[in-house]
Amino acid sequence: MSFSTPMGQLLDRQSPAIREGEWLIAPPLDEGLLNGARQRIWSLDHLIAEVWRKHGHEVVEGLTPPENMNAALLFWPKTMDLGRWWIDQINAHCAPGSTLRVVGEHHGGGKRVPGELEARGMSYQRLDNARRCSLYQTTTVAGEAGEHWSRFEALDLALVSHPGIFGHGRLDDGTGMLLEVLPTLEGRVIDAGCGDGVISAWLARQGAEVTAVDINHLALEATRRTLEANDLKGEVLPSDMLEAVEGQFDAIISNPAFHQERHVSIDPARKLIEQASKKLAPKGALYLVANSFLPYMDLMKKHFGRVEVLKETSRFRVYRASRR
Structure with a gap:
């Protein structure tokens, strides 16, 4: 695969980066994944969802969460409150104990991911650190989607x-x-x-x-x-x-x-x-x-x-x- 973003390049160091169909990717950001193995993604962006759909990936678009989420890869967004929303959604709709990986850029709020996980009682380990990004792994806990409106x-x-x-x-x-x-x-x-x-x-x-x-x-x-x-x-x-x-x-x-x-x-x-x-x-x-x-x-x-x-x-x- 060819990754153009720092978060994608960090993921590419994993072996393999993302197995086909193993992870729910939310929200999909890195175009380097488009032409690789068929993935399952959850997008709030209509334009991004259309691009992934045209490349043959399984796409869940909109605010209704996907069914049967067992493992999720979260690209940490630049907006901290939106990142919190994503964690709460994944906790609310994944069975407790499901695997969650979070990748984020340090200057884009990624350094604050550990604090957000700890605040929810989620123990974690940092799997990798490169390109001014970090990759964390944790397991989901029982939680509510929360009222973010x-x-x-x-x-x-x-x-x-x-x-x-x-x-x-x-x-x-x-x-x-x-x-x-x-x-x-x-x-x-x-x-x-x-x-x-x-x-x-x-x-x-x-x-x-x-x-x-x-x-x-x-x-x-x-x-x-x-x-x-x-x-x-x-x-x-x-x-x-x-x-x-x-x-x-x-x-x-x-x-x-x-x-x-x-x-x-x-x-x-x-x-x-x-x-x-x-x-x-x-x-x-x-x-x-x-x-x-x-x-x-x-x-x-x-x-x-x-x-x-x-x-x-x-x-x-x-x-x-x-x-x-």
């Missing part, structure tokens, strides 16, 4: 959030600025990259027919809960930006992600802008907020006849793009 108030809305969602537990400043200048919108609208559902709820409260999309199943569930908490309605579905939606829309609204791990990537926004130009009704518009340093103006001008900046600060710009 939280609620907060913003813009006279009750918002539901969860670790691993963009802007967890607070209203993002960029999203707040976008909603300040967003006009009252009617008809069919899309919230692309819905997060905790604040944009969806804002639009639905105005009377728009809302479709909310995201690749993160935690975000999708948060948006469903946010809409329900405010007695609002909307369609919520997993989609790589606008790939899964059908028909034309009167408006598309987004605060697109631009980080992949620790790197800046405008690929999600590029995909959204390209798709939006084909999904908008003739008089429709794309409303997008982004950090000021991101090069979106030229990209939007390639696909739209008219692009304007509705508001700008030293940190953010709100764009409106339409066919004319």
